[in-house]
Amino acid sequence: MTPTGRIQRERMARELAAQGIRDAAVLRAMQEVPRERFVEEALRGKAYSDAALPIGEKQTISQPWIVARTCELVEPDGTGRVLEVGTGSGYHAAVLARLFELVYTVERIPALSQRARQSLRSLRIENVHFKIFDGGYGWSEFAPYRAIVVTAAVPEVPTPLVEQLEEGGRLVAPVGPSADSAEQVLTRVVRSGGKNVVEEHGPCRFVPLRGKYGWDE
Ligand code: SAM
Numbered sequence: 001m002t003p004t005g006r007i008q009r010e011r012m013a014r015e016l017a018a019q020g021i022r023d024a025a026v027l028r029a030m031q032e033v034p035r036e037r038f039v040e041e042a043l044r045g046k047a048y049s050d051a052a053l054p055i056g057e058k059q060t061i062s063q064p065w066i067v068a069r070t071c072e073l074v075e076p077d078g079t080g081r082v083l084e085v086g087t088g089s090g091y092h093a094a095v096l097a098r099l100f101e102l103v104y105t106v107e108r109i110p111a112l113s114q115r116a117r118q119s120l121r122s123l124r125i126e127n128v129h130f131k132i133f134d135g136g137y138g139w140s141e142f143a144p145y146r147a148i149v150v151t152a153a154v155p156e157v158p159t160p161l162v163e164q165l166e167e168g169g170r171l172v173a174p175v176g177p178s179a180d181s182a183e184q185v186l187t188r189v190v191r192s193g194g195k196n197v198v199e200e201h202g203p204c205r206f207v208p209l210r211g212k213y214g215w216d217e
Contacts, residue, residue, distance in 0.1 A: 005034050005036055005047075005048075008047075008048040009030070009031045009032070009033075009034070009035075009048065010031060011048070012030065012031070012048050012050075012064055013027045013028075013030050013031040015050070016030060016064065016065060016068050019065055021065070021068045021069065021072055022072065023071070023072040023075075023076075025076060025078070025098075025099055026068050026071045026072050026076070026095075026099065027068070028098070029071070029095045029098035029099055030064060030067070030068050030095060032098060033091065033094045033095050033098065033123075034123070035047045035048060035061075035064065035091055036048075037119055037122070037123060038055075038061055038089040038090060038091040038094070038116075038119055039053050039055065039061060039089065040055075040056075048064070050063050050064050050065050051063050052205075055088055055089045055112065056111070056112070057109050057111060057112055058207075059088055059109070059112060059207055060088070060207055061088055061089040061091050062088070062091075062092060062151060062206070066186075066204060066206075067091065067092050067095055068095075069186070069201075070092075070149050070151075070172045070186070071092075071095060071096065071099055071149075073170065073172045073186070073188050073201060074146075074147035074148075074149060074170045074171075074172055074188075075147075075170055076096075076099035076100055076147065078099065078100070078101070079100070079101050079146070080100055080101055080102075080145070080146030080147070080166075081100065081101065081102045081103075081104060081142060081145050081146060082096050082099075082100040082102070082103050082104070082145060082146060082147040082148070082149065083104045083105070083106070083138060083139055083142075083143075083145045083147070083148045083149070083161075083164065084096060084103060084104070084105040084106070084148075084149045084151060085105075085106055085135035085136070085138070085148070085149070085150045085151065085152065085161070085209070086106075086107060086135060086150065086151035086152040086209070087105040087106065087107035087112060087113050087116045087130060088107065088112055088116065088151060089112070089115070089116055089119065090105075090115070090116025090117070090119045090120050090128075091119075092149065092151055093105045093116065093120065093128050094119075094120055094123065094125055094128070096128075096149065097120075097125050097127050097128050100127075100146070100147065101127065102127050102128075102129070102142075103127060103128040103129065104128075104129050104131070104139050104142050104145070105128060105129070105130055105131070106130075106131045106132075106133050106134075106135035106138075106139055107130070107131075107132060107135070108132065108133065108134055108135065108210060108211060109132075110132050113130050113131075113132045116130065117130050129142075134210075134211035134212060134213075135150075135209070135211075136154070136158045136160065136161070136209060136211050136212050136213030136214060137158075137160050137212070137213075138158075138160045138161050138163075138164040139164075140160070140164060143163075143164035144164055144165060144166035144167075144169065145164055145165060145166060145169060146165075146166055146168075146169050146170075147165075147169060147170050147171070147172075148161050148164065148165060148169070148170075148171040148172070148173075149171075149172055149173075150171070150172065150173035150174070150209070151206065152174070152206055152207055152208055152209035152210075152214065153173075153174040153175065153176045153179075153181070153184050153206040153207065153208050153209060153214075154173055154174070154175055154176075154209045154213060154214055155175070155176070155177070155178075155213075155214070155215070156175060157171065157173050157175065157187065157189055157198075158213035160213075161173075161213075162189055162191065162196055165189070165191040166191070167191060167192075167193075167194075168190070168191065168192065169190075169191050170188060170189070170190050170191075171188065171189040171190075171191075172186065172187070172188050172189075172201075173186075173187055173189075174186055174187070174204045174205075174206040175187045176208075178215075179208040179214075179215035180208070182205065183203070184203065184204050184205060184206060185200050185201075185202070185203060185204070186200070186201040186202055186203070186204040187199070187200055187201070188200075188201055
C-alpha cells in the first residue's frame, strides 16, 4: 500500500461522508481497502475517482459511493454471514470482509472470480469464499445470511435470495425494468416476522444480472 494510496483513500472517505455516508465502520473499511489493487495498472490513477471502471469481460468495478451506500444499507455490525451476488473485481467483497465475519461471493464469469480470488489473497483477506455459478440462486449451503448484496441489476428481487435471508436480515439490490435501463432503484428488503418489508433508496446504475433471475446475454 503506497502512502499516496492512503492519502487518496482518506480524501475519498471524507468525500463519502460529505455525500451522506454515516456509518463509521463503513467509512473506515472504505479507507482501508486499496481500490487500486482491483483495477488494471493503466487505470490505477483513476482508482479513487468516484466512478465505475472497466474490469474486463464487459463488466465494471462499482463506484465507491455505491459500494459504501449498499454496505451501509445492510447495517453491518461485524458479525454474521453476508452473501454477495456479482464478485466482479472482488473490491466490494474486500470491503464487506471488514464489516462481516464471513463473506460468500458468487460470480458467473470464471476469469473474474479467479482474478478476484488472487487479489484478495495478495491482500491476505481470508474470510471470503468464492463460487462460480448463477448467483440468482444464491448459495443455499451457507444460508441463512444476515445480509445479501446484489451488485448487478435485476428485474425483480430473486425469490431464492430473499428465502436465504435470516429473520431480521437485509438484502440490497438494484431493480430496473430492462437490461439497459437507466431507471434502476436501489431497493432494500428487510425480512421481518416472516414478511418482507420493501423500501426504495434512490436511483442507481449497475450492469445487468444475467441468467435465470436476470436477463439473457
Ligand atoms: N461487486 C463487484 C466489484 O466490487 O467489482 C462489481 C460487480 S459488477 C457491477 C456485476 C458483476 O455481476 C459482474 O462481474 C457480472 O459478471 C456479475 N454477474 C452478472 N450476472 C450474474 C449472475 N447471474 N451470477 C453471478 N454474477 C453475475
